[in-house]
Amino acid sequence: MTREPDFRLDGFEADDAHSEFAKNMMWPGYLSLLAEYHTPPEGAHSFMVVRDRLMDWGEPGDPALVAVEITRDLDTRTFTIDSENHGTIAFAQNWLIQRGCPPEQITHVGDDVMKPADDLTLWLDQQIRDSGARYEVINSYTSHHEPCETWTLTRDSAGGQAPIRVFLESWDHKTGTYTMREGAFADVGVAQTWLDERSGPLPEPPRYSNGAAVRARIALARSAGVSATPQIGIDAPRTTAAGPVQRPVQGRLL
Template sequence: MNDRFDFDFDLDELAPADEASAYAVEQFWSGDLTALSQHHTTPNGSHSFVVAHDRSVTWGVPGAPQVMAIAVARDLTRFTFTLETSYHATVSFAQAWLVGRGCPAEKIAKVRDGFMEPADDLTLWVERQIRESGSRYEVLDSHTSDSDPSETWTLTRDSGADEAPIRVFYEEWDQAAGTYTMREGAFADVDAARAWLGDRDGPLPQPPEYHGEVRILRARAALSRSAGAAAAPKASLDTTRTPSAGPARCPVQGRLL
């Protein structure tokens, strides 16, 4: 694989298994994609899973999701393949989509060096929760802002929540620091969530089930913000990312600076 990523999925001798895959191949254009994380099965290479940033979306509909999840399954006995793609506001939701299609969570979790780093342990914890959520979260809406503010949010319905089942996952990027944070907020209904997103007239409401270590992580993150310095992720929790050896070239979404 080169630095940009080789999007040749080795399909030349295979035929699309269905009309949806044939259409997906026709529409697929790798020239605007930058891979963020990937996993390919061995030894026969029957499956490929990729999370990529699509730069072309920045010139399209404002607020549209820019992270593409790509799943390729090859049937090497029938010489056919299926190809699916799906867009998401954040890498963690794209990873969750791929996990739902058979990709091991730990294999797709690591994001390449050179991208924005998570600012604290709580961000890592929330991302892992999303990545391993299965069908728990029904995505209702999302929005991506390139600048001022640099953020994304994903509005969901949490089927596992006993209280406040509408959840907002809010990601904010600090371009100067080369880091980002991810937080989860809980609301009684969609209207309340949209009101908060529109006004931002208070802190993101904490999910009622947060307790124990999660409360400690939230408190640590709040103290770090008040001190003007982001907390470094603990090695015991950071099992999915490799620290960057140099300055971040683009945020976790893959946008080139």
């Protein structure tokens, strides 16, 4: 089973009001730890990805994964906390990697969470994790009811004529797996219309037309031993998600 996170704050005081509030909002009994890394030897920095089950009672569609960065001053025994909500663990890991977490440390996850269903999913997860600041998150929506999925609407700085990218994850609870697919759009309005109506297949990015190149990238990711990436459809929420969120949840405290 997934376990509660240990934020390792005993004996430390918050350095500011923001961090004090964040600590008070951390209720480990409602959090499931998916990935973590603490810098050796004394843990001046901690990086975690957790699932916040309290989000099940929040606004419909709000992302339930939280990337958490904790910085401790070992001399003054104070700490600061920063966090951000995400729809997929790959984007949460990317956020932490950009803040100094070693990629190979935060990609290790437990065996009791959903796994990628195919090589394309594995490759897209790695692409997101390693993308740095390439993708600007515009919006996201998470549903634990049919269709069981989460999508992240982004602006791709390397997207050329189709800069708006949709990363759509679908979960299969029977097999314990999920698939990730990427769609490319000319503008946000067209992408949002597709998400609302699903009137046709998800438009593939132009580079997918070069099947050999994509297969080569997938093979490279597989040969690198990329860790299987979990998704959040483990604990079914008690409320029904309905209607798209109008903006992403950025910088939300736990």
